[in-house]
């Protein structure tokens with residue numbers, strides 16, 4: 001293999017598994033370290049700059065960082081990264097003003113944001129400090145988008161949401177609430193320098209052709225509309241027996257909400273096998289723990305309506321069969337259809353985009369999926385000054401993706417308003433700083449904790465099931481947060497190898513608890529992976545290869561399960577290994 | 593500084609036939625200087641024990657005094673150990689071995705411990721062909737007492753103090769061959785590919801197996817003027833042979849072309865396959881073995897690898913015809929066989 005080019009900013013970034021997996025590349029180990037030092041404000045600020053909604057995301061983030069966490073390759077469970085984010089929001093000084101300074105003199109450019117979800121709010125947060133005038137339109141009475149109207153309060157209390165949202169609005173956003181934009185043309189005609197569309201994927205899928213749909217309509221609801229109805233208190237109760245159809249996170253929110261509205265029996269019905277449910281494992285777990293059964297392999301056949309009243313639903317049991325390529329098909333089983341009695345059905349079977357307000361003659365090209373044709377990087381549409389982000393851009397995803405889109409769109413809008421090339425984007429800021437303090441002492445805590453993942457305490461279940469406004473999770477107390485923080489393996493503290501001073505004494509090889517390091521003859525990647533001291537078969541993890549050493553061999557380090565314990569550097573007589581902290585920060589709009 | 597290793601180990605760390613991982617053969621974290629050759633030699637011992645699936649409780653570690661003699665603390669923490677006084681490892685090993693011939697004895701010593709204060713003990717252990725694996729971690733100096741030249745320092749070699757050694761040196765391998773060791777090898781801490789099989793071969797050997805392991809002292813004797821530095825040893829070593837050690841009961845998978853390799857069957861049935869660098873290099877003759885060493889020395893080279901082996905030698909127990917059983921298993925009836933047996937012995941003396 002060629003010697004690894006560690007000057008490529010992505011090499012060490014990739015070693016920081018969590019940060020690399022995060023769509024907005026939050027510097028996770030750094031904020032976790034600050035929590036351990038009790039520096040909650042600094043830890044919060046890192047999150048606020050990068051992911052914009054620390055209080056919200058510390059509760060409801062889809063957390064792609066956690067499955068990526070190195071710790072889960074070393075022991076069973078990842079660091080509770082998401083819940084540590086909440087810790088920064090819970091324990092920061094309430095008096096600290098985190099808002100970014102906004103110049104009083106405006107730059108003369110006016111931007112319209114349509115939809116007040118996390119994507120638009122991120123654009124506003126990034127552009128206001130640069131002097132832009134920002135107008136925000138939403139059909140609801142408050143900002144937040146789906147995280148206000150959809151995500152139930154027992155997962156995300158309104159107070160927490162308001163705090164994160166208001167931090168942005170009070171930086172100087174001009175809001176136009178309760179205003180449905182029924183014509184994009186009208187906005188265009190107002191002469192904005194740029195327009196950002198962040199209207200989400202606001203339509204829930206129905207089962208319009210299923211027999212009984214019309215007759216039972218009074219007791220059949222579309223999940224996302226129903227959740228919004230609950231929030232606005234149009235819906236205050238529900239039938240004693242509720243069926244929720246669908247296997248995603250919306251279904252999990254619906255069933256848990258129904259339970260809190262007084263339903264005696266709530267069941268979730270999914271078409272496919274349980275293992276293939278789209279919902280996050282922790283959401284499924286929470287529903288199960290609240291006594292909600294999940295019935296899988298049941299395809300809906302009809303709504304059973306008797307004497308004008310919904311009394312149940314008929315299902316065909318399905319069997320999953322796998323063809324030779326491992327592809328799954330669902331085929332009806334031989335058993336006769338079953339009827340499950342119920343008083344109410346909530347459909348949470350999918351979400352769609354819809355842009356009824358975009359006129360055909362605007363020049364905005366849509367693709368076959370009814371989504372705007374966009375540049376993947378710049379988020380620019382076929383109308384140069386109209387940009388898209390969040391669920392409206394590439395279909396429904398999650399909050400952290402909407403935030404990442406917002407950052408990118410803000411960079412594009414800023415470049416666009418200056419008449420600059422949108423593809424000439426600022427690269428990440430990165431530094432590599434030695435952690436050496438003394439002979440064998442480090443600026444970071446290199447010891448490796450053996451603690452298992454700490455569980456987040458919850459309120460009394462009976463109490464929480466009575467009131468949908470009571471948040472289920474209580475969050476970590478400070479001592480537990482510290483212990484959880486200590487589980488982080490400091491993946492940002494890199495093992496940096498200088499080949500020219502190495503005397504090939506093997507001390508690093510001998511001490512490494514994880515057998516990461518091998519000195520061997522060079523070969524191609526497949527060959528090397530098979531020849532290292534320990535099998536290197538996780539191909540998502542890189543091999544760090546040095547130029548040839550005096551014996552003709554090369555140093556090969558498999559990054560996969562390195563604990564960043566620093567022992568290699570401590571035992572190296574020539575400091576050929578050094579522990580160096582790598583900071584990697586994605587640029588936001590206005591940064592060079 | 594970290595005084596403990598993290599507990600985590602590679603999730604795919606292999607297990608040996610006893611179901612143990614390498615971790616089960618480790619000891620405390622070393623307190624030697626970073627980069628010390630002794631640590632690497634220690635790890636070669638760990639590797640050999642792991643690969644041979646040695647049962648840790650059947651091992652006795654013995655040592656004298658010196659940085660080298662501290663290393664038994666850094667391997668096999670589940671084995672027996674005795675840290676003797678300076679140069680006295682062989683006599684303690686002899687006593688232990690006499691008491692229980694069934695255990696695996698690993699004697700660790702240094703060049704100071706062996707070639708100076710312990711020279712007398714060393715000589716007699718060799719002469720008696722004690723069933724001991726005698727590993728001398730040779731760095732040409734007294735590391736623990738800050739790097740004075742030892743008796744193995746080469747003439748003219750200078751360590752950190754910069755004063756060339758005015759005396760001629762003792763070649764411990766030549767001495768061992770000359771005085772009766774039945775397995776003599778030389779390794780280098782920086783070459784585990786060679787060292788690990790040498791240690792495994794020594795373990796399978798019945799009788800005194802001596803391995804002189806050049807283990808550089810990074811702190812006091814790794815200078816450009818030293819002949820026991822990493823760089824010097826790497827540039828000047830010449831291997832007699834490379835070899836595979838095939839433990840008893842392991843299937844032989846490699847095919848060796850005729851004429852290129854020599855097979856030595858060990859006492860316990862294990863096999864050493866030597867791949868000779870130079871055809872005709874004989875290592876089963878004492879005289880030839882000494883010649884080989886001297887020849888290379890004359891050319892300024894340091895001969896490494898398996899230097900001499902006599903697989904048919906008799907160890908101390910066989911020489912003195914002692915009991916086959918460990919002393920702690922002998923009961924009263926064995927130790928006091930009664931009047932009839934006494935009469936028989938007396939009759940034999942008449």
Ligand SMILES: Cc1cc2nc3c(=O)[nH]c(=O)nc-3n(C[C@H](O)[C@H](O)[C@H](O)COP(=O)(O)OP(=O)(O)OC[C@H]3O[C@@H](n4cnc5c(N)ncnc54)[C@H](O)[C@@H]3O)c2cc1C
Pocket residue numbers: 060061062114115116117118119120137138139140144145146147150151179180181182198199200201202224227249250253357389390391392396397398399400402
């Ligand atoms: C039930 C449910 C639970 C979810 N749970 C999670 C979770 O736990 N974690 C997570 O990360 N994500 C979750 N999501 C997804 C997440 O809410 C969205 O991905 C995210 O909110 C998308 O943000 P956005 O900015 O693109 O738009 P949205 O948040 O959808 O906001 C769009 C806003 O635009 C408004 N709007 C639309 N059209 C117009 C118009 N023409 N004029 C004016 N206003 C308009 C909408 O009313 C809305 O307020 C969940 C989604 C649902 C449905």
Ligand SMILES: Cc1ncc(C[n+]2csc(CCOP(=O)(O)OP(=O)(O)O)c2C)c(N)n1
Pocket residue numbers: 657658659660661678701702703704705706709729731733734735736737742
């Ligand atoms: C009876 C006695 N004499 C002298 C000493 C001092 N002493 C301690 S270690 C040592 C030399 C050790 O040299 P070596 O065996 O080569 O070990 P190294 O430290 O080099 O590994 C000496 C002379 C001692 N401990 N005991």
Ligand code: SF4
Pocket residue numbers: 495511512513514515516517561562563564565566567568569
């Ligand atoms: S920091 Fe060094 S010693 Fe520790 S696990 Fe990583 S490579 Fe091994």
Ligand code: SF4
Pocket residue numbers: 501502503504505506507508509568571572573574575576577627
């Ligand atoms: S410990 Fe240092 S000098 Fe020794 S082999 Fe490792 S990197 Fe090279």
Ligand code: SF4
Pocket residue numbers: 623624625626627628629630659660731735736808809810811812
């Ligand atoms: S003094 Fe020399 S022999 Fe002793 S530990 Fe340090 S490097 Fe090793």
Ligand SMILES: [Mg+2]
Pocket residue numbers: 658660702703704729730731732733734735742
């Ligand atoms: Mg010595």
